Amino acid sequence: MKILVTGATGMVGRNIIDFAKNIPSIKILAPSSKTLNLLSCEQTAAYIKEYQPDLIIHAAGLVGGIQANMENPVDFLVKNTDIGRNIILAAREQKVKYFLNLSSSCMYPRNAQNPLKETLILKGELEPTNEGYAIAKVFSTRLCEYISRENSYFEYKTIIPCNLYGKYDKFSPKNSHMIPAVIKKIIEAKEQKKSSVTIWGDGTVRREFMYAEDLADFIFYAIENFSNLPQNINVGLGFDYTINEYYNTIAKIVGYKGEFEYDLTKPVGMKQKLVDVSLLREFGWQHKTSLEEGILKTYEFYLKNYN
Numbered sequence: 001m002k003i004l005v006t007g008a009t010g011m012v013g014r015n016i017i018d019f020a021k022n023i024p025s026i027k028i029l030a031p032s033s034k035t036l037n038l039l040s041c042e043q044t045a046a047y048i049k050e051y052q053p054d055l056i057i058h059a060a061g062l063v064g065g066i067q068a069n070m071e072n073p074v075d076f077l078v079k080n081t082d083i084g085r086n087i088i089l090a091a092r093e094q095k096v097k098y099f100l101n102l103s104s105s106c107m108y109p110r111n112a113q114n115p116l117k118e119t120l121i122l123k124g125e126l127e128p129t130n131e132g133y134a135i136a137k138v139f140s141t142r143l144c145e146y147i148s149r150e151n152s153y154f155e156y157k158t159i160i161p162c163n164l165y166g167k168y169d170k171f172s173p174k175n176s177h178m179i180p181a182v183i184k185k186i187i188e189a190k191e192q193k194k195s196s197v198t199i200w201g202d203g204t205v206r207r208e209f210m211y212a213e214d215l216a217d218f219i220f221y222a223i224e225n226f227s228n229l230p231q232n233i234n235v236g237l238g239f240d241y242t243i244n245e246y247y248n249t250i251a252k253i254v255g256y257k258g259e260f261e262y263d264l265t266k267p268v269g270m271k272q273k274l275v276d277v278s279l280l281r282e283f284g285w286q287h288k289t290s291l292e293e294g295i296l297k298t299y300e301f302y303l304k305n306y307n
Helices: 011-020 041-051 066-071 073-093 128-150 178-191 212-224 243-254 278-283 291-305
Strands: 002-006 027-029 055-058 098-102 155-161 163-165 196-200 209-211 232-235 259-263
Touching (some): 002 011, 041 073, 055 073, 073 098, 178 243, 178 291
Parallel strands (some): 155 232
16 A cells, blocks of 8 residues: 655654554655645645555644744644645545545634534634634545545545654744653753743643554554544543643653742643543554653653754
8 A cells, every 4th residue: 555644754744654664565655845845736736646645644734832823823724724725635636545634633612521522623612822723624624524425435534633742743842732842841951950840821721642653553553444434533542631740740750850830821722622532442442652651752752862
């Protein structure tokens, strides 16, 4: 099977490629953005026409934490919408039968009852701090639904992961998600012998983070069972932790002995964002990596590659 992975240089893409190295029956196409510019409709269509993949895993996009989303809402909306539109429609035009779209739990309503079920998409107001990104993800998810509905030949389905972290993550306080940003912040606090580290908010907000290698494991399980894969499916743990618990776990692994202070003026996003994993369990898959194991592997990756 020839599989095109978009976003091949990002965290999710690189974990997918690493995982695929152990599967000899699969050939991976992993073009960089210079080879395949997904913001260009013409270039995207030409690439798919030339290489004719059997299946596309769409993991490309502009991503970032709360700060980046709030500072650049136009880019997060427009670029992600254009990328999704171009790759999905080009795939349909070239008769690519199988398409696996990676979306985000950000597209669930901000006030929806947790755990978040797949049926809640577009059932309420989105979280303002990442609304542009969420709208783009809703667009791609619905477009896959419409294409599959119009023509049963096409199996275009969407995975909705919870928050992710792991190897190949970004470790920048401005552009990364919470866990890699906190790992870097606590490492620096330890090295600089700081007596305290600041947490945005009061630390009681809850988040669900899954190790990215587990998502790669799920993706290839889903490919093997594609006909039974639901149209939209959450992929997560089924439980979550407070921000305080993440900070404490990271501090323990890093060996930081200082205290935590709280900045109540900073935005914290949704109070909870826990996905419902009922469909995931029925599909026969669950995650493998514990929080402590995943953070330790991510910390070791940082030390080896960035420190």
